[in-house]
Structures are given as C-alpha cells and as structure tokens.
Amino acid sequence: MIQSSRPRLRLMSQTPVSLVVGGTSGIGAGVSRLLSARGNTVVVSGSRSEADAAPLLADLDRAIYLQADMQEPESPAKLIAAIQAAHGRLDDVIYSAGATVKIPHADLEAVTDDVWERILGMNVVAPWRLVKAAAPALRASGNGTLTFVGALAGVDVGGSSIPYAVSKAALHHMVKLLGGVLGPEVRINAVAPGLIETPWTSGDAWDALYDHVREVAPLKRVGRPEDVAELIVALMKAGYTTGQTVVADGGLSLIP
Numbered sequence: 001m002i003q004s005s006r007p008r009l010r011l012m013s014q015t016p017v018s019l020v021v022g023g024t025s026g027i028g029a030g031v032s033r034l035l036s037a038r039g040n041t042v043v044v045s046g047s048r049s050e051a052d053a054a055p056l057l058a059d060l061d062r063a064i065y066l067q068a069d070m071q072e073p074e075s076p077a078k079l080i081a082a083i084q085a086a087h088g089r090l091d092d093v094i095y096s097a098g099a100t101v102k103i104p105h106a107d108l109e110a111v112t113d114d115v116w117e118r119i120l121g122m123n124v125v126a127p128w129r130l131v132k133a134a135a136p137a138l139r140a141s142g143n144g145t146l147t148f149v150g151a152l153a154g155v156d157v158g159g160s161s162i163p164y165a166v167s168k169a170a171l172h173h174m175v176k177l178l179g180g181v182l183g184p185e186v187r188i189n190a191v192a193p194g195l196i197e198t199p200w201t202s203g204d205a206w207d208a209l210y211d212h213v214r215e216v217a218p219l220k221r222v223g224r225p226e227d228v229a230e231l232i233v234a235l236m237k238a239g240y241t242t243g244q245t246v247v248a249d250g251g252l253s254l255i256p
Helices: 026-037 050-057 075-087 113-141 162-182 204-216 225-237
Strands: 017-021 041-046 064-067 092-095 144-149 186-193 244-248
Touching (some): 017 026, 026 225, 113 162, 144 162, 144 225, 186 225
Parallel strands (some): 144 186
C-alpha cells in the first residue's frame, strides 16, 4: 500500500526530484536532509506511519512522505507511479532500506530459511524491483542516478550475520552489473559503510564493537549518518562514475 502525507500535490516539479527509500531514520534521514538543503524536491519513503515521519518532514522543504512496504512485490512500481503523478519526473533514487539480524557467524542453527528470505528480500530483491520500476523515469531524466546503501560486511569478512553479509555482497555485484547496462542516461553506484551510529546499531550488544572501532580505526571514531550521506551525494554528482561500490569505514578495513 502507498500512502502519501500530501495526496493532493500535483505540481510538476522544476527542481530535481529525489526518492529516498528508508529515508526516515539513520543514513536515509541524513540523505533526505542533505538533499533538501541542496534544493532538491525530496520524496521520503518508508514503512513507518506518517506520524513517525512528521518530525523529519518538518525539517525539509518541498518534501512528501509515501508510506510503502518494500517487502510487498507491487510496492516499488506503485511508489514510482505515485511520484510521477505528484511531480511528473524522477531524477534520483537512493535505497537505504534493508533488513538484518544479529547472529554469530558460527551459530549455523540460528540461521533459518525465514531469516534468509527476509534479508535477501529486503536487501536484494526489493532493490532489483525498484531498479526495474524506476529505470524508465530515470532514463527520461537524462541524468538519472541510483545509489544503494550496501555494507562493509559485503566487501570484507564481518557483519551482523552471514545472511546479511551475503545479501550486501550480492547488492554490490548487482550494482556493478547494472552499471554496464543502464548508461549513458542512468548511473548507479553503492556505498559500503562500516560501523555507523544508527538505530540499527544501538544498545549494549554493540558497545564492544564501538569501543573496538574507536581504538583501532585510523580515524578513531565511529561513523555518523552524515558521513555516509555526504558520500552518497558526492557519488550522485560524480558524472563519470558508475557501477562502483565505495567504502566509508574510517579506515577500519585497512587494519590487518
């Protein structure tokens, strides 16, 4: 189901229109704020209610919220159709939604088929459906961009669980393959964040990892959503870059 916070908006936008899926918190919220500050018309999408999204929308100019559950197969196409109806164009798509579960890699029994299906569904299949749905509008833009939030776990050994790491590796490879077929009208890239302070990584279970990163990473700190948002916007502007995954981990992956 697609529900809009401003269903009567039908003006054709004269500014770039950017869709941020998973844009209500963490990295997605950082991207939404940064793009709005740059003057883009921002469409924030997430599974949360309109009331939950209201504090973020209050900080944004020319923004609407479209509630959508990306686990539903029809949601990506409905989401793109709603944006076209509201704005008449789409220039950028940022996918910051996803799923994970914290399971020690050695605990094979805890990784059930349901875990695999949910994580692969949100981290690989939903982005694929979104690419298919958005590609015509992004091609019509003439300079469309797709940017996916991957993970360091998909580049190196680590991550909250094996299914999560595998799903992000698959996402990175999908970006590489799509980079070869979407050009020249559309560029697609991914970012691979290390440990970032978000609601996903809050709580006592993460304290030891926070301490470890602050101790050994060359930049001596954990990342912030704004750090990744800045990289995403930089890739959106990088007109000669496509099919790439760029790591943002404070140098953690440089440590042997």
